[in-house]
Structure formats: structure tokens, C-alpha cells
């Protein structure tokens with residue numbers, strides 16, 4: 001098959017299948033063995049070596065989706081993030097990351113890096129000077145996350161890779177929020193692409209996994225450390241992730257579409273003060289998002305009017321579930337101030353633009369009318385109560 005020209009849905013459905021030579025079944029069989037016959041030292045097969053048949057097959061699918069030569073699958077997004085960063089950062093090195101960062105990555109950096117003698121700086125904003133002003137002699141890596149959580153700010157990927165080339169740095173992106181459906185960082189020169197596959201790749205809130213994609217050379221370097229740190233994913237879950245990814249494009253496109261409609265509906269609601277969604281023309285980074293993304297994701301956040309009590313509103317929802325995680329086929333919602341960003345001080349939250357009235361919504365694949373009805377009913381319930 002001339003696989004080079006396959007479209008994204010065909011890649012999701014077919015690339016990297018494990019062929020069922022025995023029964024000619026239509027889907028990949030699961031090879032559960034943790035012990036394989038010795039062939040030679042270069043091809044020792046073992047789950048922690050990331051090279052079982054199912055692991056190798058799914059890695060090919062992910063590499064192709066990210067337009068990269070190679071990929072690895074991990075036991076969690078954080079296993080992918082930590083292994084990748086530690087593969088390129090050694091004692092005395094320095095890394096630049098955005099201040100607004102996924103909580104787990106932030107904790108990894110501030111709680112662990114000093115033990116390894118790795119230095120770091122946080123870029124306060126998302127502009128070129130925010131990043132370039134942090135470059136020092138020992139800087140090795142720029143790590144970005146775009147769109148950001150929860151305000152959906154966009155970092156210019158071309159600007160980041162240009163900066164990195166000028167200074168001889170490696171670039172890494174956490175591409176989880178965008179998913180491979182909406183953003184291909186390789187197109188803009190980013191070296192290494194990381195995913196929490198727990199989110200859009202898994203898509204059903206029942207898998208914890210991670211992935212990293214890059215050049216053969218970079219992935220080999222990550223693998224050298226990965227096999228020692230031991231963050232591989234069980235073949236049962238590899239198989240389930242492969243199954244989930246077959247429908248990833250269909251799911252994510254439906255979520256993009258729903259989120260755009262929801263963002264527009266919320267924007268016009270009298271009890272909503274602000275909506276943060278890069279697909280809205282009013283979003284400060286809309287033009288940039290349009291340039292480097294194919295869709296604006298199923299993620300958005302919005303501020304309830306001060307007259308609305310946040311907990312009461314969340315409790316009044318029937319269909320949309322309160323949940324810490326995101327990107328499943330079901331719509332979920334959370335208050336960043338009370339959950340993901342609860343450990344920050346009120347001042348620090350204010351500095352990052354996260355108010356107590358802010359809610360983050362992960363839009364699912366339900367009918368948009370049902371989601372809107374759920375919100376409308378909750379608004380009615382909490383405002384009625386005020387009148388009684």
C-alpha cells in the first residue's frame with residue numbers, strides 16, 4: 001500500500017496494525033507475553049523495552065499522525081513528559097517552560113529538578129520576549145504547551161522553533177490539548193511532540209497512557225533512558241488505545257464543532273461574563289490559532305456572572321459531569337480555582353487570570369442542544385433560588 005499519501009482517518013484506522021496471520025481477523029490481536037525467545041541482543045523483546053508487537057505497532061500510528069519518524073508509548077502522560085525531559089536535560093542544564101503549565105509538569109519541575117541539578121525558568125507570558133529573555137548560556141530545551149490550560153492561550157510555534165534554531169536548543173511541546181487532529185507541531189519545526197494519551201487519544205475516560213514522537217535519533221535517546229526508568233504501558237491498554245484511536249478524528253471533529261457552538265452560545269448569555277475559546281474572533285490569539293491549528297479543540301473556559309454561586313451552578317447540572325480530567329466523549333466541567341489551581345494563592349491565580357467564577361468545560365460528543373438545555377436549566381435553577 002502507498003501509505004505515504006494516506007489521509008488522517010485512514011492512518012487512525014490502519015497504520016500500525018498487528019497482522020493476524022493465524023486467523024486473518026480484521027483487528028490487531030493482543031500479544032500479552034512478557035517473555036520472548038532470545039533472537040539476538042539488538043532485538044530482545046520485552047514490554048519494558050517498548051518493543052512488544054502491540055507497542056511497536058501503535059507507536060507507528062502515533063509517529064505517522066505527528067509526521068515524525070518514530071514514537072514511543074508510555075504508561076502515562078507524565079511518564080512521557082518526565083522521561084523525555086530527563087533524556088535531554090543533565091546536571092547543569094537549563095530549561096525554559098511557560099508559567100501556565102499542566103499541574104503535573106509544573107510539580108515535576110519545581111519538586112524534582114533540583115535533585116538532578118537541572119535549572120529552569122518560567123516564561124511569564126507567551127510572547128517571543130517572554131521566552132527569549134530567559135535564554136542563558138546553559139539553556140538546552142524550550143518546552144511549550146499550546147493551547148494553554150485553562151485560558152486557551154496560544155503560543156506561536158514557528159516563533160519558538162526559530163528562537164531554538166538561533167540558539168541551538170531542542171524544542172518540546174505538550175500537544176495534549178490540541179490532539180494530533182487539530183495541530184501538527186512538526187509542520188512548524190518543533191522537535192519533540194508529547195501527549196497525555198489519557199485525553200483525546202484515549203477519548204473515553206478509561207485509559208491512562210502517554211506518547212512521544214520525534215526523529216529516529218531523538219526517540220533513540222529517549223528510549224535509552226525510558227528502558228531504565230520503566231514507564232512502559234501494558235499491552236492490554238496499548239490494544240485498547242489502538243482501538244480508541246481509530247475513532248479519534250471523528251470524536252475530536254465532533255467535539256470541535258460542539259465547542260464552537262457552545263462558545264458562541266455562552267458568549268451571548270447574560271449570566272456569562274467572558275468566554276475563552278480560540279475559535280472566537282474575540283479571542284486575543286484567534287488569528288494565530290487559525291494559522292497553526294486545523295480546529296480549535298473541544299476545550300473552553302468561561303466566567304460566570306458574579307451573581308451566580310459556582311457550586312450551586314455545578315450541582316444543578318444533570319448531563320454535564322463535574323470531573324478533574326478532560327477530552328472524553330462525555331462533557332465534563334470543573335472550577336480551576338477549586339481543583340487544578342487550588343494550591344496557588346489567590347494573588348497567583350489572579351496574576352494568571354484565573355478568577356473564582358471561572359469554569360473549564362471539556363465539550364463531549366452529545367447533541368449540542370442537550371448540552372445547552374442543561375446549562376439553561378442550571379441557570380434557571382440557580383437564579384430562581386435567588387428570588388425565593
Ligand SMILES: *Cc1c(COP(=O)(O)O)cnc(C)c1O
Nearest residue numbers: 076077078102174176196198209
Ligand atoms: C493530563 C495531562 C498531562 C498528564 O497526563 P497523565 O496521563 O495524567 O499522566 C500532561 N499534560 C496535559 C496538558 C494534560 O492535560
